[in-house]
Amino acid sequence: MESCAQKKKYAAKDYKSDLKPIWCPGCGDYTVLNAITRALAELALPPEEVAVVSGIGCSSRIPAYTSVYGFHGVHGRALPVATGLKLARPDLTVLVTGGDGDGFSIGGNHFLHACRRNVDLTYIVMDNQVYGMTKGQASPTTAPDWEGSKLTPEGTGINPFQPLVVGLASGANFVARVSSSDPVNMAQIIVEAIRHPGFSLVQVLSPCVTFRPEQAEWRDIVRTAVVDVTDDAARAARRLMTDDGFNVGKVLYKGSRPPFRPEFENTSGSVAELEARFAL
Amino acid sequence: MESCAQKKKYAAKDYKSDLKPIWCPGCGDYTVLNAITRALAELALPPEEVAVVSGIGCSSRIPAYTSVYGFHGVHGRALPVATGLKLARPDLTVLVTGGDGDGFSIGGNHFLHACRRNVDLTYIVMDNQVYGMTKGQASPTTAPDWEGSKLTPEGTGINPFQPLVVGLASGANFVARVSSSDPVNMAQIIVEAIRHPGFSLVQVLSPCVTFRPEQAEWRDIVRTAVVDVTDDAARAARRLMTDDGFNVGKVLYKGSRPPFRPEFENTSGSVAELEARFAL
Amino acid sequence: MTVQSVSLVIAGSGGAGVVTAGSLLLEAAANAGWYALMSRSSGPQIRGGEAAAMLRFATEPIMSHDDSFHLLMAIDWENIGRFSAEIPLIATSLIVGDPAHGPAPAALLGGKPREAALAMTAIAEKIESGRPNMVALGAIAALIGLPPEAMQAVVEQHLKRKGQAAIDASMAAFHAGVTAAADLPATPKLPAVAAASEPRWSITGNEATGLGVIRGGVRFVAAYPITPATEVLEWLAPSLAKVGGVLVQAEDELASINQIIGASYGGVPAMTATSGPGLSLMIESLGLAVAAEVPLVVVDVMRVGPSTGIATKSEQSDLNIAVYGLHGDAPHIVVAANSVADCLFTTQWAVHLAEAMQTPTLVLTDQAMGQARAIVPRPAELAFIGQRLTATAAVEGERYKRYAVTASGVSPMAIPGTAGLTHTADGLEHNEFGTPSSQASDHQAQMDKRSRKLTQFNYGDHWAEIIDADAGPGDLAIITWGSSTGPAREALRRFSDAGGKARLISVRLIAPVQPEKMAAALAGITRAVVVEQSHSGQFYRMLRAFYDLPKDTRSLHQAGPLAFGPGRILEQLNAWSS
Amino acid sequence: MTVQSVSLVIAGSGGAGVVTAGSLLLEAAANAGWYALMSRSSGPQIRGGEAAAMLRFATEPIMSHDDSFHLLMAIDWENIGRFSAEIPLIATSLIVGDPAHGPAPAALLGGKPREAALAMTAIAEKIESGRPNMVALGAIAALIGLPPEAMQAVVEQHLKRKGQAAIDASMAAFHAGVTAAADLPATPKLPAVAAASEPRWSITGNEATGLGVIRGGVRFVAAYPITPATEVLEWLAPSLAKVGGVLVQAEDELASINQIIGASYGGVPAMTATSGPGLSLMIESLGLAVAAEVPLVVVDVMRVGPSTGIATKSEQSDLNIAVYGLHGDAPHIVVAANSVADCLFTTQWAVHLAEAMQTPTLVLTDQAMGQARAIVPRPAELAFIGQRLTATAAVEGERYKRYAVTASGVSPMAIPGTAGLTHTADGLEHNEFGTPSSQASDHQAQMDKRSRKLTQFNYGDHWAEIIDADAGPGDLAIITWGSSTGPAREALRRFSDAGGKARLISVRLIAPVQPEKMAAALAGITRAVVVEQSHSGQFYRMLRAFYDLPKDTRSLHQAGPLAFGPGRILEQLNAWSS
Numbered sequence A, B: 001m002e003s004c005a006q007k008k009k010y011a012a013k014d015y016k017s018d019l020k021p022i023w024c025p026g027c028g029d030y031t032v033l034n035a036i037t038r039a040l041a042e043l044a045l046p047p048e049e050v051a052v053v054s055g056i057g058c059s060s061r062i063p064a065y066t067s068v069y070g071f072h073g074v075h076g077r078a079l080p081v082a083t084g085l086k087l088a089r090p091d092l093t094v095l096v097t098g099g100d101g102d103g104f105s106i107g108g109n110h111f112l113h114a115c116r117r118n119v120d121l122t123y124i125v126m127d128n129q130v131y132g133m134t135k136g137q138a139s140p141t142t143a144p145d146w147e148g149s150k151l152t153p154e155g156t157g158i159n160p161f162q163p164l165v166v167g168l169a170s171g172a173n174f175v176a177r178v179s180s181s182d183p184v185n186m187a188q189i190i191v192e193a194i195r196h197p198g199f200s201l202v203q204v205l206s207p208c209v210t211f212r213p214e215q216a217e218w219r220d221i222v223r224t225a226v227v228d229v230t231d232d233a234a235r236a237a238r239r240l241m242t243d244d245g246f247n248v249g250k251v252l253y254k255g256s257r258p259p260f261r262p263e264f265e266n267t268s269g270s271v272a273e274l275e276a277r278f279a280l
Numbered sequence C, D: 001m002t003v004q005s006v007s008l009v010i011a012g013s014g015g016a017g018v019v020t021a022g023s024l025l026l027e028a029a030a031n032a033g034w035y036a037l038m039s040r041s042s043g044p045q046i047r048g049g050e051a052a053a054m055l056r057f058a059t060e061p062i063m064s065h066d067d068s069f070h071l072l073m074a075i076d077w078e079n080i081g082r083f084s085a086e087i088p089l090i091a092t093s094l095i096v097g098d099p100a101h102g103p104a105p106a107a108l109l110g111g112k113p114r115e116a117a118l119a120m121t122a123i124a125e126k127i128e129s130g131r132p133n134m135v136a137l138g139a140i141a142a143l144i145g146l147p148p149e150a151m152q153a154v155v156e157q158h159l160k161r162k163g164q165a166a167i168d169a170s171m172a173a174f175h176a177g178v179t180a181a182a183d184l185p186a187t188p189k190l191p192a193v194a195a196a197s198e199p200r201w202s203i204t205g206n207e208a209t210g211l212g213v214i215r216g217g218v219r220f221v222a223a224y225p226i227t228p229a230t231e232v233l234e235w236l237a238p239s240l241a242k243v244g245g246v247l248v249q250a251e252d253e254l255a256s257i258n259q260i261i262g263a264s265y266g267g268v269p270a271m272t273a274t275s276g277p278g279l280s281l282m283i284e285s286l287g288l289a290v291a292a293e294v295p296l297v298v299v300d301v302m303r304v305g306p307s308t309g310i311a312t313k314s315e316q317s318d319l320n321i322a323v324y325g326l327h328g329d330a331p332h333i334v335v336a337a338n339s340v341a342d343c344l345f346t347t348q349w350a351v352h353l354a355e356a357m358q359t360p361t362l363v364l365t366d367q368a369m370g371q372a373r374a375i376v377p378r379p380a381e382l383a384f385i386g387q388r389l390t391a392t393a394a395v396e397g398e399r400y401k402r403y404a405v406t407a408s409g410v411s412p413m414a415i416p417g418t419a420g421l422t423h424t425a426d427g428l429e430h431n432e433f434g435t436p437s438s439q440a441s442d443h444q445a446q447m448d449k450r451s452r453k454l455t456q457f458n459y460g461d462h463w464a465e466i467i468d469a470d471a472g473p474g475d476l477a478i479i480t481w482g483s484s485t486g487p488a489r490e491a492l493r494r495f496s497d498a499g500g501k502a503r504l505i506s507v508r509l510i511a512p513v514q515p516e517k518m519a520a521a522l523a524g525i526t527r528a529v530v531v532e533q534s535h536s537g538q539f540y541r542m543l544r545a546f547y548d549l550p551k552d553t554r555s556l557h558q559a560g561p562l563a564f565g566p567g568r569i570l571e572q573l574n575a576w577s578s
Ligand SMILES: Cc1ncc(C[n+]2csc(CCOP(=O)(O)OP(=O)(O)O)c2C)c(N)n1
Pocket: A056, A057, A058, A059, A060, A075, A098, A099, A100, A101, A102, A103, A126, A128, A130, A131, A132, A133, A134, A139, A208, D224, D225, D226, D227, D253, D277, D278, D281, D308
C-alpha cells in the first residue's frame, strides 16, 4: 500500500535537536523529553508535521530540544498559541508542553477554556509543584505546608490545585497521569493522548531535584492506578477528588466529544461578493 | 447588652443609592440588587462596613446602585481587587458581584484561584448565559447551539462552563444556586453565604430579557433542588455534573476549610531592626 | 469650492425610532445621488433611552461633520439635553419639536437657535399606522430638498415583507410631514443630483476595516468582544466564512492575541480587533510577536480613555500605547486610518506591511469613524496582498536560520509542514538559529535586524496624505492624523477657497517614523499646527520627539469625545494669515 | 580626585564556588574599611554552569564598574569565554588561571592581557579540606592589598557552625594563596583603611528597594515571581511580617496589580514588584488606578527586552512603556533610581508621591543595580512617609464627592469604614461623585484634575541629581538616568580631575516632566550628551518630546546587557573640549 510504503520509520533520536538542555542533572524533564520523542517515533510522524508549543519555565524549554517545529512563547500562553495554530493548520499534530506554574497559575484561564473548547491538542504538563525557573516558589499544585520558598516562608496555606479534576470539570476529553520515572509507560500514554481526538491532558509527575529535592522519593511512592479508564467524567472526577495524587500510569478518562474544528470551507464566495453588499 | 443596643436596624432601602440603573426593564439583575440589599438589612451591617466590588458588565454595575462602599474596576478583575481589599481590611464584609462573562471568561483564572485561596468573600454571579453589556455574544455558560450572536452565528459548538462544578473542584467553601425570580429565597441564601467563612459562591440565574428573551421562561422552568446541603465536595460536584442547571434555591455545599487570612501581626519588629541587618 | 452641505440631527427617546429614521434618511440621500455621513449617539442605558442620529449630506464626498447643525428634529425631548455638547446649534440653526412634548430643554438653546413646532404625534395619529418619525422624515426631506421618490424607494425596500399597506401608511405619514414642512422656517437645501456621477458605497468604518483585512489576505481572526470594535468582528465572522476563513471568539484578549500568533506562525495571515482596554492586555504578547517575528494585525478602534473610560465615545488617545506601549525596544508598525473609507485602505495596507516585514502591525481607527456610516465613492482596488518571504526548501549542508541576519532585516520564514526547516520560534533573545542566547552580540545583531527591516522598507507615498490649498502650500501646515483629518481637510478647503495657502499633512504611517519624507513635506513651511483629539497632545509630543518641526509649531488638542469642527482649525490658519 | 579602585573578576564553572568566593571577598573588603560593588553573571543553566563575580573595591563610595578589569582569576575555564564581552581585559590586565585546566580561552585574550598561572588545585590538594577558591582568594588578597585579618574575620563568621577545623583549613588554603601570589605579576593595590570613616551598609539594590517601600509605609504587597525582581519580594515577605505587613503570592500579574488596588482602596499603602513582561500585563489595571485614583507603587526591575528577552541581564529599555504605556491619557508618576543605594531613596519617595497624589507610581530600577551588592555609606533617614489626604467625616447636607474638583487636583479620599462617605470608586469616566458619565464636560474636568494634581505638586530638588565639575558646569552637560548614572558620574569626575567643566543631570522624576527645572539646569549649557542603555535611545526621544534641549545634543545609547564604562562617556566630553 502506498501509505505504508511512504511511512518512513523514525527513531526517537530523530525528534531530538542537538541543543544541550539547560536543565539540572537529574531533572524529571529529561525523561519527558525522551518519552515525547519516543511517542513521536512510535507514531512515525514526519517531524515537519509536528509542532510543540510552550510558554516559559524549565519544562517549557522542551520545544527547542526537539527537532520538530517549535514555538516558545510567553509565560502562561502556550494553550492559546497552540489553539490558533491547530485551528489554522488542522493538518499538523500539535503538542503543548509546560509546567504547573505556566499552566495552572498564570495560564489557568486558558487551561479552563482549552478543556471546554476541546481542540485536538495534547497537553503535557510537567508538574513539579514548584516554579523551577524562578528558583523555587510555590505553584498552584504545591502542598499548603511547604515552607521552602522565601515568598511563603510559612507555607502557602491554600488548597492545592487539582489539574485533572478541574480538567474533567471543564471538559477535557482525555485525562491521564504518569510519572517521569517510567518513560516507557509515559511514551505509551502520550501516544494514546495524541491519537485521541480533542483535548488530551497528561499530567506528569516530574521532580525538580534542585528546589524540591524531596521529590526524588516520588519514584518510590508512585503506584500504578488500579482503576480502569472510564468515559464517565463525573465518576473520574470523583475518584480523583479523593485520590492522593500518586496513582499513575493509566489513562483515567476518555471522552467522546467531537473536537472543536471550525471549517475553513473553501466556499464559492469571493471578496467581490462581499463588496457587492456595500454597493449602492 | 452593649452590642445589641448598638445594633441599629436597617431596611433594605438603606442599602440602595439614588442612582437609576441603566438596566433594561425586566432585567433579572433588579431583583439581585433587591436581594443583596435585603440580605444586608437582615444582617444589619452598617453600610460603611460593607464593600461591593465588581468588574465590567451589566451585572457589574451593582456597586453604584448600593449605598455601601463600592469599587467598579476593570473587566474580569473583581475577585483580585476584592481579595486585596479583604486581606488588607479583614474587618469589612466584602461582596463581589458580576456576570458570567466577567467571572468565567476573562476572569476565569481569578475564579479558580479565589476558590483555592478561600478568602472570606461572597461572590454573586448573575448568570444570563450571555454578554449583555456588549450586546449579546455567547459567554462560557452559553449552550453550544445558541445562534443568537453574529460572532458565532452557528453556535459556539463548545462545552458550556459549569461554574459550580469548577468552583467545587477548585475549593470553593460554599456553593449555592438561586433564581432571580425568587428574591426572598435569594436574600436568604446570600445571608448564609455572607455568614459562612471563606469563599462563598452564589450562582444566580438572572435572565437577560433583551438578548436572551427566551430566558423569560426560566421562572417557570426552575425548581427547588431536592438534595440537601453536603460537606462532601466530590459528592456535590458529581451531583452537579449530571444536573440540568435548573435546580435552585438551596445551598448545595458547605465546606469547613478555614479561610485564608494572613495575619497583619503588629509584632514588636521595627523598621530599625530591619535596617540593622544591613549595617556593617 | 467649499463643501455645500446640510447637517441635521434626529433625536428622541428609545422607542422613537430615531436610529431607524436616520438610516432611512441616509439611504434616501444615497438614492438622491448625495454623499453622506451619519454618526449616532445614545444614552447610558443598555437598550432604549435617548438617541440621536447626526447626519450630514452633500453633493460631493465629505469626511467630517460641520461646526454646527442646520436642523435638529426632536421627536420628543426626553433627556435630549444630554446631547447638547454634541449638537452645536447656532443662531441660524432650526430646532423643531413636537408641541405634544412641551418646550425644548434649555440645554439645547444656548446658541439661540430658531425654534419651530411640528405636531408629529398629532399628524401621525390622523394616519392609520402612521408614525411620528415618518412625519419627521417628511418634514426633513422637504426642508433639505430631498426628493420624495428617493424615500419612496427606501421605504418600499424596507417594508417589502410587511406588505403594501405598511408601505402606504409610512409614505402617507411621510407626505404629511412634507406638507407640514411648508409652515416651518426654511433651512438650507441641497440640490438633487440626477444620477450619481460615480459608483458609490454605503459602509461604516468598522465594516471597511473588516473588508480591508480580508482583502489583505487575513483568514484567521480570534477576538473578544468590546465596544466599539465588536462590529468589526460581527462583520468579519460571517464574511470570513464566505471566503474560507474563520473567526474564533476567545476567552479574553490574552487568548485572542496568542491565538492569532499561533495561526500566523502556522502560515495563515491573522488579525484581531479590540479597543483600548483590550489592547492593554495584548501588550506583552505583542512584544512576543516582535521578538519571534510573527506577522499579525491588531486593530484598535479607539474610545475615550483612560481605563474603561467612555466605551461608546471617541478619542485619539491610544497613540502613545500603540507606539511606545511595549516593554523593551520592540520595533513594530503603527498605521492609522484617516476616514471611514480609509479604514479599508489602511487595514489592507496593514496586512501587507505585517506580512512583508513579519511584524505586528497596529491599526488605529476610532469610535467616530468606526461606527459612522458614510456614502462614499467606491474604493479603489488595491494591490496590497499579504506576501510573506518564506523559506521553502532546505539548503544542503546548511542548518536553517530562522532569524538570519539579512541586509533587508527580513529573514525567510519556514512555515510548519516544510521539511528540513524545522526550528523553534522564540520570544527569548536568540541567535540566528533561534537558539536562546544571552550574548550581547546576538542581542545587538537581532535588535539591529528587527529595527532595520522596518526602517529600510519602501512605504511609498502612503506614509501620509498631503493636500495643498489651490494656491499652493505657502508656509503654513496642518499636521494631523486619524479622525481629525476630516475636519482638517475641510478647514484647508475653506482656507483655500478664501485664497489662503497652506498644506495638510495627515500621517498614516505613525511608526516607524519617516524623517526624510516629513522633512520634504515640511520644506518651506515655517508655521504648523498639530491637530489631534487627546488631552495631553500625544501626537504633538511624538512629532517633537522624532521630527524637526518648524519653530513656530502649535499644538491644537482637545480630549474626546467632542470632535473638532473644521472652524477651530480654520481659526488658527486665519490667525496666522491675518 | 579620580577614584582609586581595583576591579577584578572571579570566574569558574558551577561547582567552583565563585559566587561564595566573591561574597567572602566583598565582606572582607568591608572589614578592611573599603567600599565595594559586586555584580554577578552566570550561564543559561538553571543551576551550576559557569559563573562570574565582578568586583570593584575603592576607598570611597563607588557606583559603577570601571572600563576594564585589573584582574581575572579563573578557577577553571569552562565556558568562561562566554563572559568575554562582560569582562573587558586590556594590556595591563592580568589573567590568572590554573595550569591544571589548560590555557585561557582565546575569547578572553582579545585585549592582550598579561597571563599568569596559579596552581590552585594543586596547592589546595596539599591542604586537608583545602579548596581552590580559598587559594584564589588568598592570591587576590595579596595582589590587591587586602589584609589577611579582614578575611580571617569573615571566614570565622561563615564557618562558625562547621567548627574550628574547617576555619583553619580554609585559612590555610587562603594563606597558601597569599604565599603563592608572590610569584604573580603585580596588580594595583588599594591602601588599607584603618577604621571606616562613616557607618556603612552592605545591601543590594533589590533589598534597598524593599526597605524603601517599607519605610514609605507600604504594608501590603501582592506579587508574582519574576527574574530579576524576585529578590525584592523575597526580602519583603519576611520583613513585612516583622513590621505588621503582608505579602501575598498571586496567581499572575493581573491578580497582583488588582490585589494591591483593592488593598490600597482599603486604605493600606500597597505595592508590587515585577519586570518588563509582568509590567506589560499590569498596563490595563494601572489605567484603572489612574482613573479610580488609587495610590500604589509598582517597581519594575528592568531586564533585557523585548518579550522574554534576557531575564538575567540588564537594560534601560522599559522607559517607554513606563511613561507612555497606558491607553488613553493616563497621567501617572514614573521615578527611577540611579544607584544601588538610591533604590532606597527613590522607592521611599515613590510611596510618598503615590499616596500624596493618589496615583500609581512606577519605579524603574534594573537588574544591574537590583542584583548588585554594594558597600555604601549608611543611607540617611528620610521624611517621606506615605500620607493620604483623607475625608474623615460627612459634611451635613452635602453628598460626599469622591472626585471633587479641587485646586490642587487632589480630592479627599474616604476610606471604607468611614461612616457617611460611602461611594463607588470607578474606572469608567465619572462626575465628581463617582457616578459614570459620558458627558464631555465631566471628562474634561476629571482629566484636568488628574493631570493638575501631578503638575502642581512640589517635588523639591529630588526631580534630578545635578553634579558639577569642580571648576563648574561650563557649557557641557551629560543628561542621564538610572543605572547609566554611575558611569556618567565617574566620567564627570575624571573630566573634572583633568580640569574640565561640565554638569551631570541625572533625572529621577521621569514623569511628570519638569520643564522649568530642566531649563534652569540647562542654563548656559550649549552641548549635551544623553546617555542611556537602550537600543533606540528612548530617553533621548522623551527629552526631545518634552524639553528644549541645547541645539547640539547627542544621543549616546546602546542596547543592554553591557553597561557603559565611564570611558565611553568621557570620550564624548573630551571630544567636545579638545
Ligand atoms: C509574565 C511573566 N511573569 C513571570 C515570569 C517569570 N517566570 C518564568 S518561569 C516561571 C514559573 C515557571 O514555573 P513552571 O511553569 O512550574 O515551570 P518549571 O520551571 O517548574 O518547569 C515564572 C514565574 C515570566 N517569565 N513572565
